[in-house]
Amino acid sequence: MTRRYFLESALLAQGWAQGALVSVSDDGRITAIDTPSTHRAAPSGAENIAGFVVPGMANAHSHAFQRAMAGNTEFRLSARDSFWTWRQAMYTLANRIEAEDLQILATQLFIEMLKSGYTSVAEFHYLHRQSNGDLYPGANGLWDAIGAAATAAGIGLTFLPTLYQASDFGAQPLKSEQRRFAMDTEFFLRAVESRVGAERRHAPATLRTGAAFHSLRAVPPRALREATLALRNIDATLPVHIHVAEQLQEVQACKLATGRRPIELLLDSGLLTQYWCLVHATHATVQELQGIVAAAATVCVSISTEANLGDGLFDASRFLKLGGRVCVGSDSQSTVCPAEELRWMEYQQRLRKKRRAVLAGKTEPHVGTRLWRDAAQHGAQAIGQPAAAIAVGQRADWLVLDATHPSMAGATAQTALDHLLFAGGSAAIRDVMVAGRWVIRDHHHAAEDHLRGRFAQVMGQYRAP
Ligand SMILES: [Zn+2]
Numbered sequence: 001m002t003r004r005y006f007l008e009s010a011l012l013a014q015g016w017a018q019g020a021l022v023s024v025s026d027d028g029r030i031t032a033i034d035t036p037s038t039h040r041a042a043p044s045g046a047e048n049i050a051g052f053v054v055p056g057m058a059n060a061h062s063h064a065f066q067r068a069m070a071g072n073t074e075f076r077l078s079a080r081d082s083f084w085t086w087r088q089a090m091y092t093l094a095n096r097i098e099a100e101d102l103q104i105l106a107t108q109l110f111i112e113m114l115k116s117g118y119t120s121v122a123e124f125h126y127l128h129r130q131s132n133g134d135l136y137p138g139a140n141g142l143w144d145a146i147g148a149a150a151t152a153a154g155i156g157l158t159f160l161p162t163l164y165q166a167s168d169f170g171a172q173p174l175k176s177e178q179r180r181f182a183m184d185t186e187f188f189l190r191a192v193e194s195r196v197g198a199e200r201r202h203a204p205a206t207l208r209t210g211a212a213f214h215s216l217r218a219v220p221p222r223a224l225r226e227a228t229l230a231l232r233n234i235d236a237t238l239p240v241h242i243h244v245a246e247q248l249q250e251v252q253a254c255k256l257a258t259g260r261r262p263i264e265l266l267l268d269s270g271l272l273t274q275y276w277c278l279v280h281a282t283h284a285t286v287q288e289l290q291g292i293v294a295a296a297a298t299v300c301v302s303i304s305t306e307a308n309l310g311d312g313l314f315d316a317s318r319f320l321k322l323g324g325r326v327c328v329g330s331d332s333q334s335t336v337c338p339a340e341e342l343r344w345m346e347y348q349q350r351l352r353k354k355r356r357a358v359l360a361g362k363t364e365p366h367v368g369t370r371l372w373r374d375a376a377q378h379g380a381q382a383i384g385q386p387a388a389a390i391a392v393g394q395r396a397d398w399l400v401l402d403a404t405h406p407s408m409a410g411a412t413a414q415t416a417l418d419h420l421l422f423a424g425g426s427a428a429i430r431d432v433m434v435a436g437r438w439v440i441r442d443h444h445h446a447a448e449d450h451l452r453g454r455f456a457q458v459m460g461q462y463r464a465p
Pocket of ligand 1: 124
């Protein structure tokens with residue numbers, strides 16, 4: 001049965017509309033949008049939606065298990081604390097976590113994502129084996145935990161099984177603390193193929209399988225090439241993600257081992273396409289940024305994680321000027337809020353350039369509207385889900401901003417997203433729809449109260465020493 005919604009004020013693909021009658025099919029797709037000038041109230045049979053309706057955001061990069069680390073690694077261990085010392089703490093967690101706890105953490109996390117405006121998530125998942133290092137004999141409990149959590153929360157999921165084979169450049173063998181991540185190429189390809197086949201048969205509305213290479217450290221060039229070509233045969237539009245050029249030490253090690261910088265190496269491979277998402281790309285040269293634009297690949301930044309880990313500054317100003325496609329992710333989960341990611345993408349550039357409104361567009365002077373609209377569109381591209389905008393053929397994934405919330409006071413359609421980014425974060429997000437289903441109503445998720453105690457219990461087990 002088709003449902004109809006009358007959106008009083010909505011950011012559609014072509015811009016803001018005052019009064020839009022939107023039809024949504026059973027499978028959660030938008031089948032028609034009518035914006036006649038004569039509609040002044042909801043026609044009978046349509047649900048009236050007051051407030052500002054904007055597209056939901058794709059979270060293009062997440063490691064759900066790291067939710068257990070948020071707030072637990074913010075103290076000094078030595079004068080040389082860095083990404084690399086944080087990684088050691090992450091390995092310790094990764095070696096302890098079991099599927100049941102992961103499912104609780106991920107369900108809580110995905111509800112937090114929905115409440116902050118992420119309506120779908122790409123889970124870059126490299127926890128593959130049991131804690132003793134053996135493969136699961138049957139269904140993979142850790143993989144299934146993510147799928148079950150996404151279903152329970154009602155968030156869109158692009159699951160990215162992640163290839164992980166080496167501890168450093170030059171195909172160095174894995175260390176004992178990395179044994180749960182180990183996966184050979186054949187197993188990886190069979191797993192992706194079987195999931196893609198199942199999705200073709202059942203066509204789930206909110207689930208997609210992609211693939212990831214952990215990094216150029218963890219996947220040697222030859223394995224990366226062979227796997228990429230084989231993945232294309234499985235699904236020519238498969239989303240493919242990789243961590244790249246996040247840390248200077250990684251760039252230097254790559255140059256030493258291969259004679260090239262990491263992004264340069266990827267570009268020279270000729271493998272990049274619009275289906276690739278480069279995660280971080282923090283230390284990219286101008287030529288590398290141009291190469292990424294030419295390949296039409298996306299870059300996913302997670303400014304909060306990059307700041308938390310002391311990675312460096314991505315040159316968003318130059319990349320956007322070149323026509324680059326940027327999306328955002330919550331990555332290590334120290335911050336789960338797309339408005340905050342986008343605010344800090346702009347603020348980094350203001351601090352660097354000592355100017356304001358640096359990332360406003362040529363045709364969109366409002367920083368909030370420009371960054372939100374474009375990140376939603378490019379995030380959907382990165383995760384391979386039809387959730388780029390409120391438009392016919394796309395999924396009905398949207399947020400309703402409460403126009404009566406103090407952070408929205410005085411906002412018009414033109415400034416509503418400026419208010420969201422710069423005046424209140426996610427506080428004004430009242431309702432959230434994913435695939436035509438309300439998953440957050442009046443700031444509340446149906447499962448959150450029930451989950452709270454179990455989540456606290458799990459977090460207690462992983463608390464800081
Ligand atoms: Zn990551």
